[in-house]
Amino acid sequence: MGLFWNKKSSNDERKLESQVEEQTLPDDLQDYLTTKESQLSNREFKELLRRQSANAEASKEAEKASTEDHGQNYLDLVQGTNKEGEENEIKLPNAISTIKEMKRPKEYKNFDFDKYRRENDEKESVLINCSEIQNAFYKCLNKQTIWDRISAVTSLNSDDCTKLADFFMACTDIQKKAFLMFDYSTLQSIDELKSASKQIDYSFSKSFQSIEDVQNKEKFMEYTKELRRQRELFFEKYGK
Known part of the structure; x- marks a missing residue:
């Protein structure tokens, strides 16, 4: 106021x-x-x-x-119209149009490769390469009786099944390191993955036939040389 x-x-x-x-x-x-x-x-x-x-x-x-x-x-x-009543090119998507535009899984460029890698990662590939030794170990156990197993536990000398178990463990450990040498996790095609796994298994099988071979220093050195040779051949083939 x-x-x-x-x-x-x-x-x-x-x-x-x-x-x-x-x-x-x-x-x-x-x-x-x-x-x-x-x-x-x-x-x-x-x-x-x-x-x-x-x-x-x-x-x-x-x-x-x-x-x-x-x-x-x-x-x-x-x-789908403008102010003059003309049709617009832009239309909101609906459920049916979205499904039609979606790519099917196998239409993706790397679908097969990604699927193969998931099913054959380093761990799985190592187990596949050592599966023959593992299978021999299971067969050995099936042949043993209860008394054989008890005797094996109390004996100072290893039985055949125990040697196979040790050989299988050595196989998984040695091949795991070999996959690292080949940079398996960085490979970019199914052919590269298969080739690397095959050459690693070849080097191991050529050098070792038992746990005693693994424990032999000369044979282990031969295995190391063979693995390096296979790796160089692999890198040369795929331009690594």
């Missing part, structure tokens, strides 16, 4: 004074109301109100237009 206090008519002043008296304002607030002078004329104050009202109305109109336009654009996209 202080903005145009001195511009009020006498009737307005009496009415205002009556309202203020009825409200029993504190003395300090009453002094402020009766002494505060306006910094704006009535014309300036009305102009300020007019501008504020116009700005508020313009803001509402802009927000309304934006909402309606966005809704219409989305509707046009769904219906």
Whole structure:
């Protein structure tokens, strides 16, 4: 009220004074109301109100237009038409169109390779290469009687089944390291994976026929040389 206090008519002043008296304002607030002078004329104050009202109305109109336009654009996209009724090239996908566009598993370039790698990782390939020794160990156990097994446990000398078990464990350990030498995990084709596994198994089978061969230093050194030779042949063949 202080903005145009001195511009009020006498009737307005009496009415205002009556309202203020009825409200029993504190003395300090009453002094402020009766002494505060306006910094704006009535014309300036009305102009300020007019501008504020116009700005508020313009803001509402802009927000309304934006909402309606966005809704219409989305509707046009769904219906596949533009504002002139012409068909748009862009249409929202549906379940049927999505299924039709999806590639079948075998259509992917590396599907067969990825599948083969999963089924023939280093661990699995090592077990495959050593499976003959493992099978021989199981057959040996089936031939033994209970008393044979008890005697093998109490005997100081290893029996045939124990030797086969040791040979199988040595095979898995040695070939695991050989697969690392061939960088098996970085190979990029099924042919490379098969070739590496085959050459590793060849080197092992050529050098060792029993656990005693593995424990023989000279034979182990021959195996090392053969493995290196096979690796160089492999790298040369595939340009590694």
